[in-house]
Amino acid sequence: AQKITQTQPGMFVQEKEAVTLDCTYDTSDPSYGLFWYKQPSSGEMIFLIYQGSYDQQNATEGRYSLNFQKARKSANLVISASQLGDSAMYFCAMREGHPTGANNLFFGTGTRLTVIP
């Protein structure tokens, strides 16, 4: 089974509007971390936001927020006030085990976001 599922291959959003990128995950480990990365056309993976499985509150980083619904095993990324520079591929990822462990990140297939002027 896929550990990370991103069901939206592509999304469009009007500039200045908010957009939600979906991510569901599958794990039996009670300790895990969820990540979102942005990959522009240059190829660099840019870390956006992190949510730990034991974190009580949803993570926020500037215009990025993570809608963490543990029971549903979903970790959707919300981008508020979209900007043209937000156009990129977005990957959801998960690491199982202790946050400081050396386990690998499992990546979803990504969502290509296009911001329309």
Next chain:
Amino acid sequence: GAVVSQHPSRVICKSGTSVKIECRSLDFQATTMFWYRQFPKQSLMLMATSNEGSKATYEQGVEKDKFLINHASLTLSTLTVTSAHPEDSSFYICSAREVPGRAQYFGPGTRLLVL
């Protein structure tokens, strides 16, 4: 945030030659580094986990004799693609973890084209 560099950013080589890619953590020590491969319009696929001072752990289906990984210090890991062939053409990305810590930082990637 922490910075991970990769060199070279782009390389074109002839079939049969070997190519070395360097990955450095610039402002933190990384006991663990990861090497990924990404084909166009696809996700990142883990190739191997590199631990400082020990042998790398390769994912299933990755030839360890073809993709040599050396993690010689806490700030440097190298990936050598030996006897490269056109099917090895891809985007190779390294990643490093700051220990202790949650974050995993990625290098800018290396585009390899084997003619």
